[in-house]
Amino acid sequence: MTEHRGDGRTAPRRRRQGELEAQVLAALRTAPGPVAAGWVRERVGGDLAYTTVVTILTRLHVKGAVARERSGRSFRWTAVADEAGLAALRMRRVLDSEADREAVLTSFVSTLSPGDERLLRDLLEVAEPSEAED
Template sequence: MARLGQLEAAVMERLWSWDRPVAVREVLEDMQRERQIAYTTVMTVLDNLHRKGMVLREKTGRAYVYRPTRSRATHAAELMEQVLASTSDRGTALLRFVEHLSPGEVSDLRAVLNTMPDQAPEER
């Protein structure tokens, strides 16, 4: 999975937060509150995200509407897995990551880990 560019990430944040199919025009109008951007630019970004498998599109009337193929949490988890796959010492990388978590996040992590069944390393 490729990392998202700045505009792609801005578009995806909107799609994730709206949690419904949206047209290019709606994304454009929201983005124009923050910056000048052309309709064709937003359309191209959504087309690229579709090509990358990040969004689904379906024809509604004469226009397409777009929605994410995965949740924000799933996307973040896939990125984290990609980073872990790039190191030969996953344990140390995980330890360094956990050291940066807040006490509340560590508590949340412990709670999740306590609900998971034990897995052998080859089952990952």
């Protein structure tokens, strides 16, 4: 992944925020079982340093998106969330970091398209326990 500079040289393209995490998670989801960081590095792209892959895997583990198990002196990794789950974890982390949850949610809902707002309402309706269960 490269981008061209004005002077004719090329530089590695900067990834969007969360793009590398999504790529690592996608690679893990194709794994036949728990895999080493080296296996993930091969699937994501050999231009990444092994330590970068381990750092991303560790961040995903802290977020609850991947599980790890000891294998000798290192770990084997397994995806426990998909990209939608990872996005939901990010949204939850932002919400949890704010003191005024109502203001954050109000601001979020006010920016939704009419279709997304309808979808959210439908999802909330399904998720709410019926009054008969109370």
